[in-house]
Amino acid sequence: MSQPQHLRSDYRHFQPITTRWHDNDVYGHVNNVTYYSFFDSAVNTYLIEVGGLDIHNGAVVGFVVSSSCDYFASIAFPERIEIGLRVGKLGNSSVQYELAVFKEGEDEACAAGRFVHVFVDRSSNRPLSIPETLRAALTLLLIEPAI
Incomplete structure (x- = not known):
């Protein structure tokens, strides 16, 4: 079975x-x-810079x-990469991020993942509703549901 393609444009x-x-292991x-x-770094950078998340003193974590x-293809130091980020699901207190690792300038992902x-x-x-500033930032990343 072939893996679905993850493209930069997605x-x-x-x-x-x-x-x-x-970052390299013994296999190079x-x-x-x-x-x-x-x-984790890509998501939290976005939440801090775009969503205004205060990781040190904010009431929300x-x-x-x-x-x-x-994983589809390997990467190795000293390659520059870009982490593609989108939101697949946005709930009341939770969000599912969909991410992909792209070598700089390439259209097909080397890896794709998700986290909630x-x-x-x-x-x-205790869970709480996503604050409005974070929700607005996450909404910008929301993909259209498949029909």
């Missing part, structure tokens, strides 16, 4: 990332667990409750 926002020397490519760090990644954030109150760790 994503709403791109976060550039420079791979680092220690970026280790699989590092992709999750790329995803996003907890990752689910994640996955599929549940937004909670920092003091109680």
Whole structure:
């Protein structure tokens, strides 16, 4: 069974990332667990810069409750990559991000993944409705549901 193609044009926002020397494993490519760090960095950069998330003193925290990644082609230091970001589902207190790793300038993804954030109150760790400024930023990334 072939993997679905993930194209640059399918994503709403791109976060550039420079791979680092220690990202490579003994096989000479970026280790699989590092992709999750790329995803986390891309999402949180967007939430801070576009959504106004205050990671140090804000009342709202996003907890990752689910994640996955599929790999199609390897990347290695010193390649420059871009993480494509879109929102597949936007609920009351949760959001499902869909992400893809692209080599700089390439149209087909090397990897694609997803993760789910549940937004909670920092003091109680209880879910809460996504604040309006974050919801507005996430709505910009929302893809149309398949018919």
